[in-house]
Amino acid sequence: MHSDTTVSVLGLGAMGHALARAFLDAGHPTTVWNRTPGRAAGLDGARVAGSAAEAVAASPLVVVCLVDPDAADAVLASTGTAPAGRTVVDLTNTSPGRARDRAHDLSARGASAVDGGIMATPPMIGGPYAMLLLSGDREAFERSRDVLSALGETRFVGDDPGSAALYDLALLSGMYGMFGGALHAFGLARSSGLRAAELAPMLEDWLRAMLTGLKDTAAEVDDGATGPATSPLAMQAAGFVNLRTAATELGMRNDLLAGIGGLIDEAVAAGHGDEDIAAVAGLLRSTSR
Numbered sequence: 001m002h003s004d005t006t007v008s009v010l011g012l013g014a015m016g017h018a019l020a021r022a023f024l025d026a027g028h029p030t031t032v033w034n035r036t037p038g039r040a041a042g043l044d045g046a047r048v049a050g051s052a053a054e055a056v057a058a059s060p061l062v063v064v065c066l067v068d069p070d071a072a073d074a075v076l077a078s079t080g081t082a083p084a085g086r087t088v089v090d091l092t093n094t095s096p097g098r099a100r101d102r103a104h105d106l107s108a109r110g111a112s113a114v115d116g117g118i119m120a121t122p123p124m125i126g127g128p129y130a131m132l133l134l135s136g137d138r139e140a141f142e143r144s145r146d147v148l149s150a151l152g153e154t155r156f157v158g159d160d161p162g163s164a165a166l167y168d169l170a171l172l173s174g175m176y177g178m179f180g181g182a183l184h185a186f187g188l189a190r191s192s193g194l195r196a197a198e199l200a201p202m203l204e205d206w207l208r209a210m211l212t213g214l215k216d217t218a219a220e221v222d223d224g225a226t227g228p229a230t231s232p233l234a235m236q237a238a239g240f241v242n243l244r245t246a247a248t249e250l251g252m253r254n255d256l257l258a259g260i261g262g263l264i265d266e267a268v269a270a271g272h273g274d275e276d277i278a279a280v281a282g283l284l285r286s287t288s289r
């Protein structure tokens with residue numbers, strides 16, 4: 001167990017900068033590195049490393065936060081033997097498969113690997129609503145937990161290094177679905193001369209009401225329906241025609257709703273017209289794995 005609370009942050013984009021700021025505010029000696037120099041402005045007290053390898057060597061705990069896994073691959077590849085003996089927490093957004101590849105590579109180089117997803121925007125870091133999803137080397141996570149808690153709530157979601165990325169992307173999928181629907185709704189409003197802000201409070205109430213049924217939908221996706229559908233897909237498909245017609249009438253693109261609308265039609269055509277929306281989930285798998 002190390003009690004050293006020194007930490008290094010690789011990447012000082014909007015998020016990496018916020019992470020470094022939170023570590024410094026919590027009193028952790030912090031070393032930072034960024035590909036483009038000059039991005040440590042405002043990080044008073046941070047030590048600026050001259051290379052990624054130097055930053056990794058400076059601390060037992062290394063937090064990586066770069067734009068994508070290709071950037072993280074390139075930066076970590078440049079660090080040579082420096083990761084040996086370090087705990088590397090990669091908070092770069094990635095896929096489950098690439099998170100496993102990262103953990104495999106780091107382990108082979110003698111590091112303890114934890115992968116993570118940040119469920120927060122940069123201004124939320126260090127505040128009460130920031131959440132980090134983490135998975136991989138459990139002991140390394142436990143050793144680092146106190147330091148990482150400077151960033152927000154830490155939730156360990158499994159020993160599989162790909163788990164955090166899976167949860168992260170699942171939550172982001174829900175978020176993008178919500179934004180897609182909301183942006184289409186705002187488009188309908190604005191195409192009709194309303195301000196989006198006029199619709200927003202009513203939309204928020206409606207989405208909250210719909211969320212009360214989310215767990216029931218999940219149970220139905222897992223286990224199948226336990227009773228007759230309250231909103232059968234055949235009815236929904238007929239109603240969806242009006243969404244398409246309205247978009248045409250108002251001169252709007254329908255892209256944001258096209259995916260779910262097409263799948264509802266497909267589910268009805270496949271004989272699921274008397275089932276609820278959960279039946280659409282059965283169509284989503286594109287391979288037989």
Ligand code: FVH
Nearest residue numbers: 011012013014015016035036066067071092093118120121
């Ligand atoms: N910002 C947000 O709202 C979200 C919240 C949830 C988590 N995401 C993920 O966090 C990762 C970093 O996001 P970010 O907001 O810091 O992104 P940028 O401000 O665009 O900064 C990108 C950093 O990546 C560096 N970088 C890019 N390419 C390379 C490369 N080939 N080699 C080395 N570094 C690279 C870039 O450096 P520079 O351009 O300043 O030299 C920045 O440090 C991300 O996974 C989000 O999905 C954020």
